[in-house]
Amino acid sequence: MAARKCSIANALAVIGERWSLLALREVSLGQRRFDQIAANTGASRDILAARLRKLVEHGVLRKEQYEEHPPRYEYVLTEAGRELQPILHGLMQWGDRYVTEGPAPTVWEHACGAELHTTTVCAHCGQPVQPGESKLVRLGGVPQG
Template sequence: MLGREYDTQLCSIARSLEVVGERWSLLVVRSVFLGARRFDELQEMLGITRSVLTTRLNRLVDEGVLERRPYSQRPPRYEYHLTPKGRQLWPVLHYLMRWGDEHYPEPEGSPRVIEHRGCGGHPDDHLTCDRCGTRLEGRDLRSLPGPAMTARGLTTPRIPATS
């Protein structure tokens, strides 16, 4: 992680990376956007160790990107939901996905396709639906398996575990 003190620079990107710059942090946020809410779902989707996932979830909760909501009293169990602050990350994830699709393409095509729930259109470069012209937010969209995932018989992203 970067240091918390910026004696030689004033940089919003560096401050942001303190929260979401570690590899697993953005992948956790992505997985919550995709609908994984519970610890075991996140661990399965990511293929991440329990200790790394616990650390990342705690950090994202402490920073106000995610919130924990109880779903079981005995034993105590929690779901993780995006806060308004966390939902503001969807354009970052969307542009990273598009950048990866362009510069590191899969032979079969994109792993995921983002679709406007309202009409089936897709976000354009300005985060507007290319079909109906609606300005899109994360809650307006659904993520579907794309050609690469379909060709491999997958329905959810699976990332090899490393810490």
Template sequence: MATRGRECSIADALEVVGERWSLLALREIMLGERRFNQIAENTGASRDILAARLRKLVEAGVLEKRQYEDHPPRFEYLPTESAKALQPVLLGLMQWGDRFIRQGPPPTVYEHECGEELHLKSVCAHCGEPIASTGLHAVRLGVVR
């Protein structure tokens, strides 16, 4: 994808999922809602905007659109591996919003299969140390320093 400014995977990802209604539609689909009307109701998105966002997510391979009724034709939206890989991003946004945006307790909590409330923790895959803003720097691949 062509972007202006710094070449960056974050910018490329935001081209696909960086709109409010796209992320809220993904939230609903990851919570098990598959049908357009229920997604529209739970997100509050207008039908035309939601249809455009879902179409873009399907074209990008984030969702799969599957017909479940012939007369009239009706479709459901299923998460692909790409969508499932976004689950930590959605949960991270939720945790950030709970901590820094909301006033009061969160309206939704998630439980892990172990039975405990789920809280994400970002750690280095190599050493296991928590990721903090200090000690973190970007390295441009292919650039000799």
């Protein structure tokens, strides 16, 4: 039996590995150089290099040279990478609620100064989407019953 084709599986093929997500967290927090990312994630250098290379290949990050001699690069979020920030926020929020014991170790702050809480909102009506209020209507071009 063939595996179900879906965008979640496709996305996980690019970003769905621990070190990739932690590298994205670090770049989102402004830690753009390899040594900074390695220190803050705890990833081994070879694994981190492979994950960063994959994120660059898929257009989630781009490398920018910051030193010529010797050539040194830092990692910058692309538009695709910036659009992952709500996913990272939501994952952290879920971890704070269901996994982490005690107070949250990190908090994201909105530009207005308030603590950031991610919510899924309907693009049509603007209402927050609650669990169980949505349904799959098309899977791989096939309407669902």
